[in-house]
Each structure stands twice: as C-alpha cells, then as structure tokens.
Amino acid sequence: MSHKITRKMDLNSDDFYVEVEAPLVAERFRAGNFTILMTVPHGERIPMSIMKAEDGKISMFIKKLGKTSRELYKELDTFENVIGPMGKPIDIKNYGTVVVASDLVCGHAENYAICKALKEAGNKVISYQTFPTEKEIYPEEVLANDVCDEFHLTTEDGSKGEEGHYIDLLEERLENGEKVDIVFAGGSLPNLKELGEMTKEYNIPTIVTVRQIMVDASGMCGACRVFVDGEMQLACIDGPMFDAHKIDWGAALRRPKMYAEMEKVALEHCKELGRCE
C-alpha cells in the first residue's frame, strides 16, 4: 500500500515540503489532526502535522533531523504508509478574534490549517509566523498570508518583516489592550511553555500542540502521555493540542529527548548506507 509523493521542494536549508497521495486521510482531515507516516516497511511510525488536504493529497512541512526525515528527503518517492487522520481536531467555531502563531516547521504547517479552518468559521484570524532570520523564511505560497485576515511575518533578528518573536509581538499587542479571544500555537516546545506563561497573565485561553514521541498513535502504548491539570492524557488521542496553562511542561519538554543517543546511531547507520546526508 504505497503512497506516491507528488511534490517535494525545499522550504529553506533545513525544512522541506512534501505532498503525497493519501485520499482517505485527505478526505477526513480537519485542522488539528495529524498523520502517522511510515516511510519504508521497516520504518518508524512518526507523527507529522498536515498543512493542507486537497484533491486526495496531503501536504506537510518536514525538518531534516534524523534518519527518517533525511532518508525521505534524499531517497524516497513513496511512503509505505500514510495513516490517519489521527488525533482530535480543534473545536472549529466562531471564537471572535483568534491569534494563530508558530515558530517551527510543524507549527507553520498547523498555522496554515488552523487559520484556514477558523477563517471559514467566521473568526477574525491573525497569524504570526516567526523565523530566525530572512534566510529561513518559507516561500510565500505556503505561508498563511492568504488564509487569514491579518498576517505578521516576523524574524527574530529583524532581517525581514517585523522584528522579534511572536511571543513578544503578541504581548505588545495585549499590552496595548487589543482584544484576543483565544490563541492557537505550535512549534518549539520551550517557546510554547513561555507563551502559556505570558498569556496566562492576560487570561487568554491558549491551545498548543504538545509534540510527544508516539508509537501506535491510537492510545495503546502510553508513550505519548502528557500530564494536563494533574491528569494523564494521551497526546495521540486526547491531543495533540492542549491548554498551555494546564500542562506539566517539565515532563513534556523532557520526554521527546528520550532516544537522542539511539537517533544518532540510526542516522549514522543511514549515512553508512549512503541513504542520508
């Protein structure tokens, strides 16, 4: 059951775009859902955010990190399995004024999907997409500028767009007394934690993607457990988006690093086979 990759392109030197045929996933995708990929038959089951689902295809932004992503980038034109949609979609309704923010590959994919869904639901949607510098900015065609009402492209060094991280820019906005009813955000986990600390002071509901290591992604293993308001939740079936103000961030930040050493081994092995760079 192999799935054909119909488009692959560089987003910047680290991240790339992949579009793949997955009619079942595409048909049922709703913002907030993710997919489980197996690139090869002996591959890992890895979660990926979905940027958009159209014409039986889904699009994703993928960072070249370890074995799976790098081999996919260099060698593959099919996926063994594209599974889903997984996880709970966000509650798509009219909240009023919504901020959608991101600063990393997965977050940018979700940014597009969530903006689109919430704009269609009648919200005033304000999107922030933060990149480190001008060099990392994605091509305009995949940014959320077309699917929101107000778009802020920001760079941390100010080399293009507005200067600063979305957390600071959003805080300025809130300080100025501008109305925001809810924030959705994804990307760097430590930054999501910080975002939550900030918005808590302003009492603004903040829903963020808590990326955790997953295996089955159907509630059967507990690998993805996160602790929300003292209760164990499973990111794969109860999430992956949770209330940033209630998450036990200590564990959530730590658990994704559990296999760091073995991931290095896997990447080295892949390089030896000449299938990764």
Add this chain to the structure above:
Amino acid sequence: MAIKPRVPVREQPAEERIHNFNSVPYGYSEEEAIAEAQRCIQCPNPTCEAGCPVNIKIKDMIRLIKEGKFAESYLLTKQDNAFPACTGRVCPQEDQCEGVCILVKTGQPINIGKLEAFVADWGREHNVTEETVSASKEKKVAVVGSGPAGLACAAELRKFGYQVTMFETLHKPGGVLVYGIPNFRLPKEIVQHEIDYLEEIGVDIQLNMTVGQNISFDELRENYDAIFLGTGAGAPQFMGIEGEKLNGVYSANEFLIRANLMKSYLFPEWDTPISVGKKVGVVGAGNVAMDAARTALRLGADEVYIIYRRTMEFSPARNEEIEHAREEGIIFKELVNPVRFVGNDQGWVTGVELIKMELSEQDSSGRPRPVPVEGSEFIMELDTVIEALGTVPNRLFLSRAPGLKTDRKGVILADDNRMTSIEGVFGGGDATSGAATVIKALGEGKRAAESIRDYLEGK
C-alpha cells in the same frame, strides 16, 4: 500399567536463547509426538475436552497422532480451534486441558499443548487444507480488529459465504499475537500463515483503519449488514504513582510494541529505537510481565527483575513462561510493591522505592491479599522500569460508539449469542471480557460468527 514419563521437549539452551528472539521450544518430531500420544490412556470420559474452553476433541486428536494420521488429526483440531499452532504454544494448558488430564495425579499429564502445536505445524508444513468457502452470499459483515477474536470470526463468516471486511488500526494484522507476544514464544510466520489463509479465502483486510477515528462506527452500521467487534483490551494501565513521567519508564505495551511490531531488536536495520538499561525492573508477574522481562534480557540487560506483590505461586502467568524465565536468569522479587519511582536531575529513572508486602486473607480472586508492611520501604536501583499491570479496552473506540453498553471498565456487554446492546453488532475476545486468553477470543469469535449467520438468515 506404569505410565512412562512425558517425552521431553527439546529447547534452545537458556544461555544461547537469551541472545536471540528465535523460538525457545523446537517442538516434537513425528517420533516424539507419537511416543507422547502413546502415553494417553484414551479415557472413556475425556476430562481434558471438558477442560478446553472450546472443547477440542483432544482424545481423538491424540489417537490420530498415535496412529500417525497427522493430517486427519490436524483437520479435526481445526474444527474447534482456528489457530491450533498459536494456542498449542500460548494456552495456559495447566489451567485447562492438562490441568484436568487424568494423569495429572502422576505429576505427568499428557503434553497436550505440544501435541496440538505439533499437528498444527505438521499441517502447515504439509499444506493440509481444510474445507472450502460455501457459495458466495451478498450480505456484508465488518469485523473490527484483527486479533484472534476478529481473525476467527472472519474466517468462519467467510466460510459461510459472507463478504467480510476486516478493519485494523495497526499496519499489521494479528492483534496481540503480532504486537504483544514475542517471537521467541510465538514465531510470527505462524500467525502470518493464518492471515495469508484468510486473504486467500477472500477476507478483505483493511489496515491502518481505526474505527471511530478514520472511519466512523455509523458508517459501518450503514454499510454492513452486521458488525463484529474484536477490538481487544489493548490500553495500558499505569500505577499512577510519583515518577511515572520519568524517561525510562515504560508500559509493557509500549515496550512490547516497540520490540515486536516495530522490531526494535533489529535496530538500526529497523528504525524504531528502544531503551534498555543494565538493570531492568518489570512490575507485575503475568504473561505480559514475563514477555517484557525476557525481551529486556534479550535486548542486552544484565539484570532483570520481576517485581511482584505476591509470591510466584500466585502468578497468573503460564507455568512454562515462569520456568523459562527462571532458566534464563530473570530474578523474582516477591512480596514487594512500588511506592514511587525515583529519578536523576536529567529526568531519567534511577530506581524504585519498594514497600514489603505480607499475604493476608483471600481476596475476590481467590488469592491471598497482599498488604504493605508499614515502614519497610527501601530503594532498589534500576535504569529501566516496565509496568505490566494489565490492560483495559481502548477508550478511543468506546467514546466514538455511543449506545454501546459497557461495564465500568469499558468492557463491552454481550449476551450469550455474543450480541451487544446494539442490534446486529456482535462482540468477542478481550473487548467483551477484559484481558483474557487467546483460546477464549478464538472461541468467542467463532461463536459470534455462528450467531451472525443466524441473525442474517433471520433465525
């Protein structure tokens, strides 16, 4: 007449097998099987058959082996049990057929499990095929879950001629037989053979399809004339104690899914990693705990402990597994219970605080209730912890199937005909009984198929 002792089962030596995932027993040869079968005294009233949850015609199975009629013996066994090669290896025989064998008094009951596995392997290796599919019928049945319950139900329904589509969450069919029970106990090619057979007779297996998530229960109800739920009880339970968030703390399900389904024992040829420290503690003492402990050992742990709050005589695991675990050097820490897990400042588990236990009066399980000895806490150093505390039905499916009645734990209620609270929706296996056994799941899957036939034919 003196009864000869059991024909011994040849096995991979312990010191060798702890370095591989190959089957521990080699299985009987034809001569050994005949010799073991000759020990059977062919009771007029075979208690073994009554002890078998699906009442396999054990007496005749053994007689046919004795007569060298292996194909006949195989086909006879298959009449009552779809997967004898699996159950011969994993049934708790000492609590079932062998436990009530008349020879149990001698301490040497017939090795029914190994004989069953022998005829099943013989049948598979000699391509003995069974009855064919009846004339095709138009009615469609959806089978949810591809564990033993779903597989048995699908096979039977297909033989009745119905159009059968099976939906499975994972990318491989087989349920616990594939993702849970390790290869050294149940070689995966045996399960694959059964699945190939299902496909051969025309069961449509749809993988990567979670009913309730990427296809709705209502869609099934609209598109199929009947539904069988064989969704199992696959969700892990955690102790809920301090330190469970630490890295290096696993549920047995995660540990075994990584090792078996994702083949992390072949890492890095296979991509999925697994983390096994030098000192591993497995909490619990059932089959799942034994599997996790023996897997950890094979993955390179130096010391593996079973941490159990009772004594091993009360362990629910199969005797053979306990015996094999002991031979392999698994250390049984009895009468202790975890209070909390302790960790270092990088957030990795470094040990467990245990409290000593005493056995008191019997509880509802008929076993003595373990009670903590106050003030007896001590720390045991560990670098991997695996919690094997039993599993419950997956709430994902249940939350998406409103109207389906369950008990408090999420076990789906089914009547004697295996019909659930929703008409036309049947269920069996762990989904309707809570974590139980393979043979029970097989039996209920088959029974449900018969009820589905009656239901569809308006009987």
